[in-house]
Amino acid sequence: MGAEESSKILQLGSVEPVRKVATSRYIDPEFLELEKERIFRRAWLVACRSSDLERSGAYRCLSYFDESVVIIRDQNGELRAFHNTCRHRGSKLLEGCGRVKEITCPYHGWRYDLDGSLNAVPKAEGFERLATSRMKLLPVRCESWGGFIWLNLDPKAPPLEQSLGAIKDELAPYRLDEMEAIERKTFRLSVNWKTMLENVTDYYHVPVVHGRSVGVHVDSGPDLTGFGDHTRQRLDIAAYEFRRWLDARCSRGGPYSDKQLRALHKYLIFPNLLMNALPYHLTVMQVFPVSTQQCDLHYGFYKRRGARGLERLRAYGTWVASRYILREDFQIIHRFQQGISTGRLKNQQLHAEEAATSHFHGAIDRWLRD
Ligand code: FES
Ligand SMILES: [Fe+2]
Known part of the structure; x- marks a missing residue:
């Protein structure tokens, strides 16, 4: 992508137009060296x-x-x-x-x-x-x-506050500093670092890969917003009766908007941090490249400090479900990486529900160029 095209997306709220992505980005050692040098050595x-x-x-x-x-x-x-x-x-x-x-x-x-x-x-x-x-x-x-x-x-580098931008205010109600880990674990995966990150923000695969797990709990397709290089994706959670009942008993009284209470918000904080934020629990995933086809995923599932009763039970239950969903993802991303590593396919065609991946590659382009 040219400089002109990628410079369009820096305003708050805008997202990268859906586009093609070269598959060489997942297998080329020179590209990885550039990513390390121009992104990982310069980013928060x-x-x-x-x-x-x-x-x-x-x-x-x-x-x-x-x-x-x-x-x-x-x-x-x-x-x-x-x-x-x-x-x-x-x-x-x-x-x-x-x-x-x-x-x-x-x-x-x-x-x-x-x-x-x-x-x-x-x-x-x-x-x-x-x-x-x-x-x-x-x-x-x-x-x-x-x-x-x-x-x-x-x-x-500019200060962290500047780098996080408006996403910092967005996340403030979640009181992330009050969260404590149920589990933190590092997985060595045989995929490119981008493969793992993109999969978590790709909604297109959800009905196919997670049709019988998370798929049934989500009401609508994602609503994607760009925050400079970062993105936020909102997934409305099915408002079935039991969930409403549970919400009423678990609310911790934070200054959450109605949308924050009723939806899962996925933040991709560029370059390598993902947060699935809900008022009751938090998933954090951070991915570091090891080689073109290997990465380390630092996974963490958090509950609120002092959570008791139903809220605590809910956090542990969601953690167990989250690990199951993660296994579904691990299987598919390894197959993806095996397929793409043959080098036969030159470009990927991205769907509208993969727009977060487009936006992510736009950010990569800017960091490699600037
Ligand atoms: S004291 Fe000699 S290398 Fe540190
Ligand atoms: Fe998935």
Whole structure:
């Protein structure tokens, strides 16, 4: 797609016109390298939940392709993120997750405070002119929102708030910071990272793949809205009597609009985060490429903290159903990837109910070009 065509869609509320997508995008290693470089190294990405790092000194290491980043809660309770690299000769500092009083390099023993300042160098007199006060660990952009910690590897990236735009206000009533996980699990899938994301926003397959599961609970086709690079999809949930009865007993009194109470809202926060939001539970899926035909899906199903009785039961019941639906999706996306990987088909033809996929590729185009 040309620059002119993709620049049409940046206004709030507009979505990308339905179009063709080249199948090489799912199998070409050069295209994947571009996606890593131009998208994943420049975009805001969820790293973990804020509750994962509650106490001072709690840390978590994350890998972004060949880079390692450590997020740590410092002695004043502030979150910090650093490249996981010693300022002496570059050794990796920490592994996995845990809790430390200070960061000690395993190679020659340089020690850093939790805010990243260098506080001790063994045999310091052996260095000529070592400006220890300036040798802090190299910072990585880090912000918190919605109970999530977000990282950005690009020092010049706009603030997270700007990147989320209007979607931030949309999601505010869901009080995401109050959600706590029923399950968090990582799946290694043999599909391109886009395959997984697109499938979750593709409504066209729902009656075929999920005809006997989720399909029967949805009243109408999706109502899609673009928020810059992000999208929101509304699926009205069948208003059968039992559901109304359940809603009346589970309402947590949040400032939800009627639509938020009666519909599932799917948000694709570009580039790789999906949220299925309802007032009572939340599904979060984040996808990272591993190779052209492999990705890691970080799946999380959340209920509201303190949920009791029916609301709690409903959250657990939906979680079990969600895992069943996920299995249906895993089967079909693996078949999709096998078919597309032959390279026989050059272009995909997208249906109106796959418009979120069109919009997503428009955003990819812009990020690769800009
Ligand atoms: S590489 Fe870290 S102290 Fe030498
Ligand atoms: Fe599906």
